[in-house]
Structures are given as C-alpha cells and as structure tokens.
Amino acid sequence: MTKRLIFAAILLAASVSSSRAEISVTDAVGRTVKLQKPAERIVLSDGLDVVAFSMIDPAPAGRIVGWSRSRLDDEAFAAFRRHDQRFASIRSLGSVKPGTVPVEAIIALRPDLVIFGTEFSSTESSLASLEAAGIPVAILGLAPSIRRMEGETGLEKFGRLVGRESQSKQFADFFRERVDRIRLKVRSQPPSPKPPVLLEAHAGGATCCMSPGKGEGIGDFVTLAGGDNIGADVIPGMAGTLSLEYVLARKPQVWIATGGPYMAARGGLVLGENRSAEEALDTLRKLAARPVLSQIPAARSGRVHGIAHTLTTSGMNIVAIEAVAKWVAPELFGDLDPQETLQILERRFLGFHMGGTYMISLPSNRAGGEVAK
Template sequence: MRSIRLLLLSLAMSIVLPAYAALAAAVSITDDAGRTVEMAQPAQRIVLTDGMGLIGLAAVARNPVGLLAGWNKGRLDTDVLEAFRRDGPAIDAVPDIGELRSGSAAVEALIALRPDLVVLDPYYRSAVAIRQLEAAGIAVAVLALTPSVRDAEPAYGIKRLSMLIGREAEGQAFSDFVGARLERIRARLEGLGADDRPLVLLEAHAGRGACCLVAGAGQGIGDFVDFVGGRNLGADLVPGMAGQISAEYVLAADPAVYIGTGGAYMKAAGGLTVAPSFIASQARASLDAVLQRPGLAGTGVVSAGRAHGLWHGLAISGINIVAIEAMARWVHPERFADLDPAATLAEIDRRFLAVPLTGTMWVDLAPAGVEARP
C-alpha cells in the first residue's frame, strides 16, 4: 500500500512541479524603449496606462480582467467595456488611475495599487518616473499594445507582454497570425507604381466638426493608408498624428476614397457612429450625414460609392489587422476582392480573444442608385 501511495505522490509531483516552475520562471524582455525588463516570475497584477490595451491583453491571456490591478479606464472605448462587462461584472471593480500627469502623484497612485508590472504606453512615458517605480519593486515595460505596420516583428508589444505574463506561446501564435496577414497584403502590392496609389482621405473622429480632421504620417492609423497601397491625403499636410484641413482643400484634392472613423462616443456630436453597439443601418445613416458636410458632398467618392466608415476603436486596438484588411479592400478592391476581414475577426474571436468582439465594425456607402446592404 505504501508503495502505491509513493507512486501516486510521485505522479502528482511530476504534474505540479513543472507547472509551478513555469509560473515561477524568470522572464526578461526588451521593451519598445530599448530597455531590458526583468521579472523574477510572470506578472500577476498589471496596471494598463492605456485602457484599450485590454484587447491586446485579452488576445494572450485567458482571464485578462483578473490580471488587472488598475487601468486608465478613460482610454477604453465604451463598446469594449460593455463587451467585457457582459462577460462578468469584475471589470467594474478594477481601480481607475485616470490620465497620468507628470509629477510624484502619478507614481504614488501606481505604487498604491501594488502591481508587479506597469505597462506604460509610450504616450505616457514622460509622465512617469520609471526609476521611482522600479525602486518600489515594480517592473515597468514601455509597450504599445497596438500592432504597427512599421514594426519589423508583428504585434511586437503584445508578444512581449505575453512573455511577461507567462503566455509566450499564445503571444507567438498571435504574432504569427497577424504577420501572415500583413505579409499577404504586402505581397499583393509588390511592384505597385506611384500612379496606381489612389488618394485617400482618412478623417479621424468624422463629423465632430467641420471637414476635416485628417490623419498625419508616421503616427498610427495614417500609416495604414500607405501600407495598403493608397496615398494618405494628410501625410504631407499634417506633421503629427492629426490636424485640421479646409473643405476647400478637400474639394480641390478630389480624393478617390473616403474613410471616416468614429464610434459610440460621436453620437452626442452628431458624428460617425460606427460601433458594435449600433446596427449597420444606423451606422450607415450617420456616414451619409457626415458626407453631406461642405467639402465632402461635392466629391466623387459619394456618387462612386467609395466612402466608408470604420470603428475607431478597432483601428487603435490590438486586433487592428481587421481594420487594415478592411482598408485594403476599400483602397484596392480589385486586388483584395477575396480578402475577408469579417472572417479574420471571427477567427480572432475563436482562437485568441478571451472576450469576443462582435457587432458593426465598418460600413460602406453604396454607389448612387444602388441599395445598401443591410
């Protein structure tokens, strides 16, 4: 009997010990700032300084909300919050750190949450004294949890985060998934000449004011236009992330494609309400209203049906590959006719996201005389 007990104990330990060793294994990464970040074991309590990073975390963690010691809730799209709230009420108990401001108060607030890891979005890097947090025993990783078409390695930030939480296999799988789809787009555009790149007006937060707040170059979603084979109208006009141009300029430029971004947050301003919480017909009606403004109503994109609306939250999230594929279809419909962003989103929901995201992510304005799809 004693030998049987010893055998059972040995078998149990052979299962438990490797799992414990994996949990306690030291991890080391190089973050977006080129810093070496080391932890004695995978993080169990995380602070996200950009709430939208929750989607990137959810792509590699089984229980992302359970890992949160705190976050900047104000940076989270309301539709994402509702999706996670439907999954469970625990998200409402996560402490909100708010917008980080320079000074000791921001650091003290983070230390008070007792995290073992602060994921510092590059936007807030100058607002936080990293050395002060590290002196308190808190690891700090500067990571953008939104894949960039400029990164040599796809989903760089999300993959590094997966290593810090002991989910490296999941991070590698997600990185490979995104990388394969980006490479498919690159391959289709090989040899594309300058004259074959249509002019694209990418209007951020469409309808919030007069036409048009356009995306700049090298600052995020404006890069997507160039990546999918278009010419971003704002690239040579706006030195930063976004800037205002006149309706007269838009009319004179006569873009071939219009893409507006918006969300539920735009409802009060009468802007573009493309968002999971709005049905497609509502989103399309808001797109039509946005296109009636001076500067846009007179362009050919309306009559040609080359005007589109995109959920801004999708474009700035960890699963922005779906937005990039949608834009590729809009900019070069003949080259990407078989590209199916809806199928890509469904696969992400099935294979990766702990909480699937569904609903209206984009809409198209039908050409003149053609009935829009429901």
C-alpha cells in the same frame, strides 16, 4: 560521503535557481525590464490594451488591478464586463498620461508590473518613483504595428512578462501572415498612380477635417494597400486639421471616416458595440452629404466608408488593415473578408463575441466594402 552531499546540494541549488529563472525583456525605449516570475498584478496606462491582452490570455481581468479607461469607451467596457464580471472591479486611475501619472494610487495597488504606452519616454519622472518602490515598469505598444514587423513585437515581449509567450507568438504570426499577404500582392502589381485617400478621424465633429498625418496609425494602412493618405503630405505629426480647400484640391477618390459611440453626441459617425448597421449607415450617409465634401470624387462615386476608431488602434487592428486594403483597392483585394477576420479573432483569440457594427460602406459601393454586422 561529504563530497557527495556537497555535490547534491549544488545540483539542488542549480535546480532551484533554474526554476526561478529571471524574465528579461528590452522595452520600446531600450530599458531592460526584469521579473522573477510572470506578473500577476498588472496596471495598464491604456485600458484599450485590454484588447491585445485578451488575444493572448482568456482571463486578463484576473490579473489587471488598475487601468486608465480614457480610451476604452463605455460600450466596449460593457462588452468585456459581460464576458467577465471581474472587469467591474478593476481600479480606475483616471487619465494616465506622461506627466500626470498617479504614482501613489498605483503603488497602493501593489502591482508587480506596470505597462506604459509608447507615448511615454525613458525620462518620465514617474518611472523612477515607481521603480524606487520596487515596481517594474515596461514601456510597450501592445497593439500590432505595421512599422515594427521585424523582431519581437511589443505584445510578444508583454507575453513573456505575463507567462503567455507561446500565445503571443501565435497571435503575432497570425498578424504578420495577413499583413504580408497584402504587402506582397501590392508589390506584385506594375507601377501605377496611387489613389488619393481622405482619412477623416472622429468624423462629423464641428471642424472638418481631422486627419491622421505621418505618424503611426491608420495612415500606414492606406500606404500598405497602395494608397496615398493626403493628410501625410501636410501634417508632420500624428494628426491635424485639413482645410476644405486642400481636400477639394486633392480630389480624394476614397473617403474613410472613423467614429464610435462617443460621436453620437456630436452628430458624427456612430458605430461599434451595440450599434446596428442601419444606425451606422444613416450616420455615414449624413457625413457624405455635408456641403462641399459631398462634391469630392469619393462622395460622388460612392466610395465612402466608416470604421470604428478603436478597431484601428487596438489589438484587433488587423481587421481595420484588411478593410482599408479592400476599400482602397477593391479590384486587388476583393477576396479579403475583414468581417470574417473579425469573427476568427473572436473565436480563436478573444473568446467571445463583441457584437455591434464596426465597418460600414455606402450601399453604392458594395464591391469595395460591406455592411458589417
């Protein structure tokens, strides 16, 4: 009888241990992050990660206790708040960047998981302070990446940490399938010159032209579509400034500008949440008519396009990837409909309609783009 009781106790202990199985992931810098159960009180160093979080969880506001809203503009925040009023109660932590992490404020929120973006390194001093307080920290990029298509994505790892593994895999598969469709179509074409593409980030500022370089981002979208990001040839990092002389010499055939509501005060490209197609098109026309730049081949042929900057850097970036492909190679990707993809994301993953205008093209080139509403 005693042996039977001991055996039963062992089985019970094993069952309890199994039900409390440890969650373990390796983050972007090779650190092992372990949780005893899915996180319920989460701090995001980048509020824009709420877009990716929303793709795998219908109610992320119920689990986010603190965030930095520095990259989540007011109008995007308002759209999320309309969907779930709990977003208004999330503690704002100001700017959370390497070297400026408000450790005490984060500890006071009693989180069971902190997510730092990939701009952080394993030597970040705040990591040790937070972990000494018993708070797990993972360095992960939640927005999908063309450069990291193999293996488990950052969002899939995050999905495991928050108990949304199945949902994160579904979204990752959706992203991979659409990117592979573009990649395979480009590879199937005979070798040909790559069209030079001018990417103007935060277009319309005082200086022209701020451009992505070799760093990860929208420049990768151009490369994927078979184009040549002219900024990558002279800017080794994430971004820099191109001279007008260089832009003229490169003779870009396609011009893609990024912007958002925040550019209204700077006289730049304005589009995004609560912005009409008419307003977006008007600001794009003004950009294309600027002295000197109006003489580049892209402007003369009407191949000028605009896209919301947050669309290129958030969890919805597959929409930007498809838009760039269609603009760079309209004859190859005429069947792509990025506006429809945006609607699919809203219905299938996000769960609500953002509203506004996120992509725009000069009317003279409707074959390579669309006025998106």
